[in-house]
Amino acid sequence: MTVRPLARRRIGAAGIGSMLAIALAAMTVTLAACDAGSQTAGAKSDGSGNAQVSADVNTNANGNANANTNAGVGTQASASLDSTSTAASSVKVAAHEAGQTRAQVYESVRQMTALGKQLFFDASLSGSGKLACASCHSPDHGFSPANSLSVQLGGNDMHRTGMRAAPTLKYLQSVPAFAEHYHESDDEGDESVDAGPTGGLTWDGRVDRGSDQARIPLLSSFEMGSTPAKVTAAVKAAPYAAVFRTAFGAHIFDSDEATFNAVLQALETFEQAPEIFYPYTSKYDAYLAGKTQLTKAELHGLEVFNDEKKGNCASCHISQRTMDGAPPQFSDFGLIAIGVPRNRALQVNRDPHFYDLGACGPERTDLKGRAEFCGIFRTPTLRNVALKKSFFHNGIYHSLDQAVRFYAQRDTNPEKFYPVVKGKVQKFDDLPQRYWTNLNTDPPFDRKPGDKPVLDEAEIKDVVAFLNTLTDGYKAGDKAGNQAAAN
Ligand code: HEC
Numbered sequence: 001m002t003v004r005p006l007a008r009r010r011i012g013a014a015g016i017g018s019m020l021a022i023a024l025a026a027m028t029v030t031l032a033a034c035d036a037g038s039q040t041a042g043a044k045s046d047g048s049g050n051a052q053v054s055a056d057v058n059t060n061a062n063g064n065a066n067a068n069t070n071a072g073v074g075t076q077a078s079a080s081l082d083s084t085s086t087a088a089s090s091v092k093v094a095a096h097e098a099g100q101t102r103a104q105v106y107e108s109v110r111q112m113t114a115l116g117k118q119l120f121f122d123a124s125l126s127g128s129g130k131l132a133c134a135s136c137h138s139p140d141h142g143f144s145p146a147n148s149l150s151v152q153l154g155g156n157d158m159h160r161t162g163m164r165a166a167p168t169l170k171y172l173q174s175v176p177a178f179a180e181h182y183h184e185s186d187d188e189g190d191e192s193v194d195a196g197p198t199g200g201l202t203w204d205g206r207v208d209r210g211s212d213q214a215r216i217p218l219l220s221s222f223e224m225g226s227t228p229a230k231v232t233a234a235v236k237a238a239p240y241a242a243v244f245r246t247a248f249g250a251h252i253f254d255s256d257e258a259t260f261n262a263v264l265q266a267l268e269t270f271e272q273a274p275e276i277f278y279p280y281t282s283k284y285d286a287y288l289a290g291k292t293q294l295t296k297a298e299l300h301g302l303e304v305f306n307d308e309k310k311g312n313c314a315s316c317h318i319s320q321r322t323m324d325g326a327p328p329q330f331s332d333f334g335l336i337a338i339g340v341p342r343n344r345a346l347q348v349n350r351d352p353h354f355y356d357l358g359a360c361g362p363e364r365t366d367l368k369g370r371a372e373f374c375g376i377f378r379t380p381t382l383r384n385v386a387l388k389k390s391f392f393h394n395g396i397y398h399s400l401d402q403a404v405r406f407y408a409q410r411d412t413n414p415e416k417f418y419p420v421v422k423g424k425v426q427k428f429d430d431l432p433q434r435y436w437t438n439l440n441t442d443p444p445f446d447r448k449p450g451d452k453p454v455l456d457e458a459e460i461k462d463v464v465a466f467l468n469t470l471t472d473g474y475k476a477g478d479k480a481g482n483q484a485a486a487n
């Protein structure tokens with residue numbers, strides 16, 4: 001059984017080193033926020049720097065040189081101010097070596113981010129002409145869906161569905177690349193501890209980069225259903241075609257593949273904009289910075305969330321700053337099986353033999369047949385979770401109360417969550433029994449029928465109140481968290 005210690009993770013400086021090497025090899029270097037002071041002033045003032053750097057966006061070639069040790073949508077060094085400025089000056093040197101001034105680097109990132117933003121909202125990239133990235137990832141909902149469907153509609157007739165709920169796109173910057181065995185490299189951490197399968201993008205961690213991820217919905221027959229040729233035609237006809245040409249070269253449209261890859265790069269760069277995707281402006285961030293108080297209910301919810309014998313939520317959804325002061329991500333990015341019930345409303349699940357087994361398939365193929373990976377899904381961040389309307393990988397629940405109640409009562413009152421057939425509860429009905437050994441058994445999953453639920457009604461309510469403090473956009477003076485977050 002994998003033991004997940006109350007670990008605080010950060011991505012070590014290794015990423016910066018390898019990136020510098022790439023940069024010195026004269027790759028184009030883009031720099032999203034080399035100066036913590038300018039773009040993450042809030043974070044800086046409360047003692048945590050946040051330098052985000054991306055060595056990438058090579059426009060001329062299949063420049064897939066990959067300097068990132070992170071999956072996420074770029075490499076982020078969450079670091080103390082000291083190492084932040086080290087990172088910044090490394091990049092300055094690198095940019096200089098690559099023949100770019102700091103101003104040019106900023107300009108190039110600005111341009112790419114602006115293009116990526118336009119692409120993100122452009123439905124003409126899709127086969128139907130009706131679906132943009134933003135259709136499923138709404139900026140007003142933490143880049144998760146605006147509606148409460150378990151899974152979103154797509155495909156050329158806009159009637160097709162996949163098997164998974166669309167996740168938030170915020171706070172993906174420090175998701176590490178997928179590893180079967182993840183070893184803690186935090187200052188306080190013990191590198192000999194194997195935290196198990198960790199990282200990668202999507203619910204099953206099957207891709208490591210934002211650009212590779214963006215390829216999936218663009219080409220998927222049940223999402224945007226497009227092709228590189230259609231995407232190229234759309235970009236050529238778009239109002240931003242000229243800017244696109246300026247950014248990627250006069251001949252970019254000569255090749256559909258090159259244009260498609262440039263689109264993926266621009267989307268990845270957009271997803272790295274710190275002020276949009278990881279602003280750390282929640283009430284909880286203000287609380288950590290000593291700028292606001294939590295209400296009694298929120299504070300009690302936090303205690304229950306952290307208590308190893310109660311919610312034990314923070315063992316997977318990390319709630320404390322890292323040792324060097326970087327803000328918590330509310331995920332350790334581990335892939336874990338928690339036995340979420342089968343969502344019988346999904347089209348795919350009409351086939352009784354079909355199972356979405358997460359990392360062992362069917363969407364992910366490289367770990368097929370590896371029983372130990374069946375039923376595991378990546379722990380999502382809980383930042384902005386109150387803006388979501390469907391919860392868990394199959395979108396089965398539609399309120400935070402239901403999601404938290406699942407943790408509180410799954411084992412004491414399984415009949416509330418799983419079907420009952422002839423008086424017998426069909427527990428873990430979305431995971432064939434041969435994989436049940438993969439299920440996590442630490443608190444809160446250490447009970448049986450007849451035991452007291454790990455959280456009582458008042459505690460469930462308070463945990464939900466606490467989760468409502470994780471929504472970005474808090475302004476001092478707001479009463480109970482951000483009210484837009486009300487679930
Ligand atoms: C039809 C709805 C839909 C559209 C359109 C869509 N996505 Fe997604 N997105 C999803 C779903 C569902 C997932 C989870 C996929 C999985 O786990 O297999 C996802 C996952 C992601 C992730 C990974 C998030 C994580 O937590 O690891 C990123 C990044 C992303 N989408 C970006 C995009 C971009 C960029 C576009 C446009 C090119 C896009 N999406 C279009 C539904 C959509």
Ligand code: HEC
Pocket residue numbers: 167168305311312313314315316317334335336337338339340377378379380381382385388390391392393394400403404407408440443444463
């Ligand atoms: C053992 C690790 C672990 C623990 C402990 C844990 N979670 Fe989770 N959490 C996960 C994983 C993994 C998922 C996604 C599971 C899936 O969809 O199959 C998840 C999903 C969620 C979601 C849905 C988020 C979304 O975007 O759909 C919420 C809400 C949540 N957890 C809250 C909590 C709370 C509250 C607690 C404590 C009572 C808790 N978690 C304890 C690992 C954990």
